[in-house]
Structure formats: C-alpha cells, structure tokens
Amino acid sequence: MFSHSDLGRVRFAILPFQETLKAARGLGLPKPPPGLASWRHVSRAALPAVARPVVTLCSAHTWHLPDFLTPQPSADLMSFEDELHAALDDPSAPVQRDTAAFTGVLKTVPVVVDTLLHHPDRGRRTLRQAFTAFHQAVLAPDWPRLHAQLAADVAYRARLMAQHGLDAMLATLCPPHVRWEYPHLTVTGPGAPDFALGGRGLVLVPSMFLTDGVHRQLNDRQQPMLFYPARTAGAYWRDGGGRGWPDGRLAGAIGERKASVLRALADRPGCGTTDLATALGVTPATASTHVANLRRAGLVATTRVARTARHDLTPLGLHLLDAHIG
Structure with missing residues (x-):
C-alpha cells in the first residue's frame, strides 16, 4: 500500500546478480517459464557441476527465496560482484533466520538449504563459488545483450512516467500480473496480507528470465522491491536469446x-x-x-x-x- 511519500520514492534498478537468481530459477524449475525452453537446453549443457547448488536453491520453490539473497540495492550502478558481496559477505545478514523462514514453505529441504541453516558460513562459501561459476558459464557471455534489453525497458518506463505520470507507468507495468489503483498495487502470486511501504517507496527491477509472473521482496529491513518481466523478453527469446x-x-x-x-x-x-x-x-x-x-x-x-x-x-x-x- 502506497502513501503520498512513497510515490516520490519509486525508482528502477538493473541488478545482474538478481538476474542470475532468476536465470537459475528458470533453469531448474520442472516446467520452463514461457520462452525459455531453448535457452534451457543450451544452458544446461554449459552448466558446470560446481554451479548446481545455485540451480537447486533458486528452483526449490516457484516464488520464494531466502531474503538475504536479495539485499538492498545501492543508488549507484551495481556489478555482479557488488551484489554478490552484499548478499553473501555481510556478517550481519540474518542467514539462519531467513533460511529457516524459507524452509517453512518447502516440501523437502535440499542439502544446500540445510547447510545454510545449520552451517551458514560454509553454506555462504559454497554459494559464492556456485554463483560465480553459474554467472560466468551461463549469464556473462549474454550479459551485454540482456543488459541492453533491460535498459530499454527502464528507458521506456521512465519516458512514460515523464510524459504521463507515475499512475500511467504503474497501471501499465505488467498486466495482467500487476494492477494499480491508488493506494494499492496488487500483484499476482502467493497470497499475502497488505504491506504498507511506510514511506520507503519501491524499487522496480525488470527481468528477462521472469516471464511467468512477478516476484516481490517485502521485509522490514530494506526498501521493498518488485521484480517484473521486461516488456521485450517475449520477442528476445523468440529470436533465440541473441544466440x-x-x-x-x-x-x-x-x-x-x-x-x-x-x-x-x-x-x-x-x-x-x-x-x-x-x-x-x-x-x-x-x-x-x-x-x-x-x-x-x-x-x-x-x-x-x-x-x-x-x-x-x-x-x-x-x-x-x-x-x-x-
């Protein structure tokens, strides 16, 4: 739920580490998200064994991840390494608490999740190695093209907001998964009670791999975030993902x-x-x-x-x- 002060604190971010999370999810889900079947076939062949814990973790649940993996993005441009460091190297991050909450939505607990829960330092080291290997093998070769599509999405929505206002941008953000009627931004996905933004605003993050809905990151320790499908993702994947x-x-x-x-x-x-x-x-x-x-x-x-x-x-x-x- 938005307040008047929240309306002035809406911003966009392009986050390569978060895009890595979404790519790993798309690679591991039993059913491929729309448009990603061919990409999955190629990427699975390129996936090194050391990266498999990332795929297991990110696809353990369709919509949820431990909150510590989605840290507060800075106001500046963040590289993959910047985000990886913020997610896995912050000693104050509540890894065990967030992982325990995550296990509450899982039917079975994978080994990588159990390690995070009972041996968080070892779990973070394993994930750092796995995320780095996954990113280098699967995402980095395509990142210039992916980034171009994400930047085009942000530029389009910034123009729309400048020309027609924030209401117009939010109302057309991602139908039918997002509906805007002040003061409520209603999104599809797992049911959740109303969440007041509390003057913190909202970070909007486009994704090329999140083609089947929207994800939200809502907790009391950081600015709320909404991940949504980039508007060009459909055409991009129909072209074979630029390959x-x-x-x-x-x-x-x-x-x-x-x-x-x-x-x-x-x-x-x-x-x-x-x-x-x-x-x-x-x-x-x-x-x-x-x-x-x-x-x-x-x-x-x-x-x-x-x-x-x-x-x-x-x-x-x-x-x-x-x-x-x-």
Missing part, C-alpha cells in the same frame, strides 16, 4: 543496410514494421528480418501493441549509432 553470432555480440549484425535500419528507428521511435519498410524502400518481410538481426545483437527492442509490432532502439543501439555510424 548465433560468431562472437556472441555484434558480428554479422552491422552493414550499411542495417545501419540504415538503426538510423530509421532513431528518427521514428516506436515505428511499426510496415512503416519501417516504407521508409527503407524494402518489403515488410525484409524489414522484419533486419530488425530480428538487430534485436539478436541487443540493438533493438520490440514489443506488441494489439497485433502491431513496435520497434525502438535500445540504449546500446543508440550508443552504437552515435559512436560509429552517425
């Missing part, structure tokens, strides 16, 4: 024709495929192919409005255009 370029980043994506697509989208933000094709003098099918290639490289974000695909440059696409193409 397929020889160097994993921009190889094969940029030529004169694709540079023309970037310029056209810079001039026409939110442009549809047909309008883009007209601007380029090509067929809609050709325009769609060019956009898909740029989307795989993390340069374009696509969303659907009714039956129309709308395309925008990501911050990475804008940077590339400014720095190298003009």
